Amino acid sequence: MDFFAFVKPKNELEGSAEKQQNKPFVPEEMWVKCPNCNTLLLTTDMEENLHVCTHCEHHFRMSAKQRIELLADADSFEEYDAELQSVNLLGFPGYDEKLEKAKKKANESVRCGVCTLESVRTVLCVMDADFMMGSMGTVTGEKITRAFEYATARRLPVIICTVSGGARMQEGILSLMQMAKTSGAVKRHSDAGLLYITVLTDPTTGGVTASFAMEGDIILAEPNSLVAFAGPRVIEQTMRQKLPKDFQTSEFVLQKGFIDAVVPRSALKSTLAKLLRMHGYEEVK
Amino acid sequence: MSNPANNNTYPAYEKVMAARDSAKLTAVDYIKSLFGDSFIELHGDRRFADDKAIVAGLGMLHDTPVTVIGIEKGRNTKERMERNFGQAHPEGYRKALRLMKQAEKFRRPVLCLVDTSGAFPGIGAEERGQGQAIAENLMEMMTLKTPVLTILIGEGGSGGALALAVADEVWMLENAVYSVISPEGCASILWKDSAKAPQAAEALKMTAQDLFELGVIERIIRQPKADDKAMFESLRLLVLRTFEKNAALTDGELIEQRYRRFRKIGTAHIK
Ligand SMILES: [Zn+2]
Numbered sequence: 001m002d003f004f005a006f007v008k009p010k011n012e013l014e015g016s017a018e019k020q021q022n023k024p025f026v027p028e029e030m031w032v033k034c035p036n037c038n039t040l041l042l043t044t045d046m047e048e049n050l051h052v053c054t055h056c057e058h059h060f061r062m063s064a065k066q067r068i069e070l071l072a073d074a075d076s077f078e079e080y081d082a083e084l085q086s087v088n089l090l091g092f093p094g095y096d097e098k099l100e101k102a103k104k105k106a107n108e109s110v111r112c113g114v115c116t117l118e119s120v121r122t123v124l125c126v127m128d129a130d131f132m133m134g135s136m137g138t139v140t141g142e143k144i145t146r147a148f149e150y151a152t153a154r155r156l157p158v159i160i161c162t163v164s165g166g167a168r169m170q171e172g173i174l175s176l177m178q179m180a181k182t183s184g185a186v187k188r189h190s191d192a193g194l195l196y197i198t199v200l201t202d203p204t205t206g207g208v209t210a211s212f213a214m215e216g217d218i219i220l221a222e223p224n225s226l227v228a229f230a231g232p233r234v235i236e237q238t239m240r241q242k243l244p245k246d247f248q249t250s251e252f253v254l255q256k257g258f259i260d261a262v263v264p265r266s267a268l269k270s271t272l273a274k275l276l277r278m279h280g281y282e283e284v285k
Numbered sequence: 286m287s288n289p290a291n292n293n294t295y296p297a298y299e300k301v302m303a304a305r306d307s308a309k310l311t312a313v314d315y316i317k318s319l320f321g322d323s324f325i326e327l328h329g330d331r332r333f334a335d336d337k338a339i340v341a342g343l344g345m346l347h348d349t350p351v352t353v354i355g356i357e358k359g360r361n362t363k364e365r366m367e368r369n370f371g372q373a374h375p376e377g378y379r380k381a382l383r384l385m386k387q388a389e390k391f392r393r394p395v396l397c398l399v400d401t402s403g404a405f406p407g408i409g410a411e412e413r414g415q416g417q418a419i420a421e422n423l424m425e426m427m428t429l430k431t432p433v434l435t436i437l438i439g440e441g442g443s444g445g446a447l448a449l450a451v452a453d454e455v456w457m458l459e460n461a462v463y464s465v466i467s468p469e470g471c472a473s474i475l476w477k478d479s480a481k482a483p484q485a486a487e488a489l490k491m492t493a494q495d496l497f498e499l500g501v502i503e504r505i506i507r508q509p510k511a512d513d514k515a516m517f518e519s520l521r522l523l524v525l526r527t528f529e530k531n532a533a534l535t536d537g538e539l540i541e542q543r544y545r546r547f548r549k550i551g552t553a554h555i556k
Contacts, residue, residue, distance in 0.1 A: 087554050092488050094475070138551040145548065167443070167465045169475070172489045173501050174551035176443060176465040180451050181547045183423035188544070191428065207465075209416035210404075210444040215424055229416035229444070230406030238406050248411060258414045 034058050036224075050265045059222050059265055061202060064111045064128035067161055071269050072115035072124060079113040081146055086139045088170070095170040098132065106130040109140045109164075112147040114156065118273035119283035123151040125160040127208075133165035136207050140168070141178025144212060148185035148196075157195040157281055159272060162213045166206020166231075179211035186215045195279045197272060200227050200250065200259065218275060219259040221250035222268070227259070295483035300492045301468060303460040304439045305402075307365075310511055312340055312355025312398045315438055318509070318517045319396075319524075320344030320353065329380060333413065336377030338369045338405070341384050343393075346525050352388035354381045354449060355398035358439070371440075372405035375418035378448050382422050385429055394432040394528040397449040402467060404445030419448040426451035427547070428540050432531035434524060436506065437461040437493075453531050453543055456504040457493040463501070464491035500550055 032043050036058035046053065050070060051060040062070065068077050086108065088095040109132060112125040125147050127134040144160070151158045167175040189196060198216035202225035209229050213219075221227060228248040236243060246252050250262045263271050277283075303309070316324055323345035328335040341354040358371030381397075388395045404415055426433060435452040441463030457463060466474075468486035473479040490496070493505045504523075509516040531539055 084555060089551070089554050090488070090490050093484075139555065142552060142555050169466045169471050169489070171551070172465055173463055173491065173496060173499065176447055177501060177547060177550045179419075179444060179447055180423050180427070181550065183420065183451075184427040184544045184547055187424045187427050190424075207444055210419040210448075211423055212420070214414075214417040214420040228411060229404065229419070230411065234406045235408065235411065239408065243408070247408070253414075256412050256414065258417050 032060075052265055057223065057264070059202065059224065061129055061163070063130055064106065064126040067126045067201075068111065068113075068115070068124065070265070071117055071126075071159070071161075071272065073117065073119065077113050077115040077124065079111060080150065081112060081143050082107055084108065084139045084143055086137050086168075086171075089138065089174065090170070090172050092170040092172070098170065102131045108143070109134050109137065109168075110143050112143045114150070116284060117159070117269065117276065120273060120276045120281050121156060121284050122276060122281070123147050123156050123158045125158070127161060127163045129163045132168065134163045134208070135165050135168040136175055136178050137168035137171045138174050138178060141175075141181050144178075144182045145185040148182075148189045151194065152185075152189045152192050155192070155194060157197070157276055157279065158189060159197045159199065160212060160216075161199040161201055162204045162208055163201045164204055164206065164208035164213075166208060176207065179207050182212045183215060186212055190215075190217070195276070195281070197275060199263075199268065199272075200225055202226050203228070203231075205229070205231050214258070220261050220263045220268075220271065221253070221259050223250060223262055223264055225250045227253045295487055297462075297486040297489075297492050297495070298468065298483035300460055301440075301462050301482075301486050304462045307358075307360070309439065309460075310509070311360055311371075312357040312400055312438065313360075314511055315398050315436075316340065316342075316344065316353055316355055318511060319346065319521055320351075324353070327384060330376040330383055332379060333376045334374075336369075336374050336380055337367055338371055338373040338401075339377035339380055341380060346521055346528075349525060349528065350391075350393050351396050351528075352384050352393050353396045353398070354384060355438075356401040356446075356449065358400055369405060371401045372403060373401065373445060373448075374405050374407075374410045375413040375415050378404075378418040378422050381449055382425055385426065385431075385433070389429050389431045392431055392532075394434070394532065395429070395452075396524060397433070397435040397452065399435060399437045399441050399446045399449050400439035401442050401445050402440050403442035404448070419444045422448040423451055427543060430536040430539065432528045432539065433543075434527055437463050437502075442467065451543070451547070453539070453546070454503040454527055455501070456506055457496060457502050458506050459493055459508050461493055462486075462491045463493075463496055464489050 034053040037056035039055040106128045110127045200221035326342040340357045359365035359368035433452040435450040437457040468482040469479040471485040472481040496502045
């Protein structure tokens, strides 16, 4: 059966006889090519499969919104601090324009709130690659710190899904300081005997890896995600040699002993729910 | 560099060059000048190796035993190779944490001397968890129940410097710099041109004066010479006075003060 036969061309020009003879026309937004196996997937199929390739299980990147829908029970996510917005506090050249662009794509580099997950109440923070590659600025650090302080005060667990290119260099040293600040908030939550689970997604690098991403009581990662402190390009430049193919993947850091498990997206919510229950967090009515 | 920085246009980059000047004093010089013959070096992380990029041990500041931990770049080519140019591996940060925990046990104050372009970016460092090692230091230092003071004596390069700088107070020498990324790295990522490092150095706000104004450091220290006995004696007294002030606090007060110190940095624009 011709898979795309029912798809109508957008306009007369695109649907010219010549084009139709060579290949069926499909509007670009309707299909996506898997970067891993090169299979052409219908976007709707890929989305229904939790943004995972139906052919090779490649995990596509998800926006914060999509991931909140994946993990939080329907309509249970109450977002906090959504009004906090990054500003160009050092007057860094070009940062205003970058922020303006980023704000069109996503609200911030992280969204934080409280939700139920299989009816268990938890604080949930989800980073968003659509906002300057999830880089950590002062607002990122403040939102995550507040999420831990909120959870500590109410004795709630915290789950963070990380995706980050590292520190936000346009915020200079203030960006670096967020590593210390968030780590302090994690430590207080930990010292209160509360559970913190991190879910590392592709890519988790730099200052986020060297702070809250690696500080979970339990650290999970999605398959084949880049998990690194120094990115592969930086290391290649230093070492002047090609890196092994699976270097710095989640499977690699699992083998080296730095994460607890690699969990496919289809099992992520149920795994998190099990872990929450095993730590005594109960279902709410 | 094809486009050398002009002193008048890019004073921040002049500071970067001064901070990297290999003729200046390194951590072992400061340890010798501050602690004299009392210094006893302690080695190893008890897990993997002894990282020579980090020099650590015990010494006396007048009558007070102190744990001192420095990042050492080396003073000549041979030393620099041995010290990996002051770029520590995870085992270096783990050695530092081991000795900080030991200091906590024996109620000794901790002095950290930071001079690094950054944590080493290499295969072994990644395999042994560079990110995890730094993260653990940040977390554990935040609640270390003994006074901690960090002095940046040269370069303060990103997470590799911060891993020894979660302290009650952070001081900088007048020619030290402290930044989230090197100006060359910043310029090549943002502007695809590492020759624009002088402009990046200005934009990053990485000089002692900048960081003092941003509330990231408490004090700027005059650049000493090795034989400047009077200068080192006043530095010794200043360090001791700071330790004494913080040792007088209860554990709870000390840790709360350290948490608040970092909690408030960069929040002026956040309501
Ligand atoms: Zn595929």
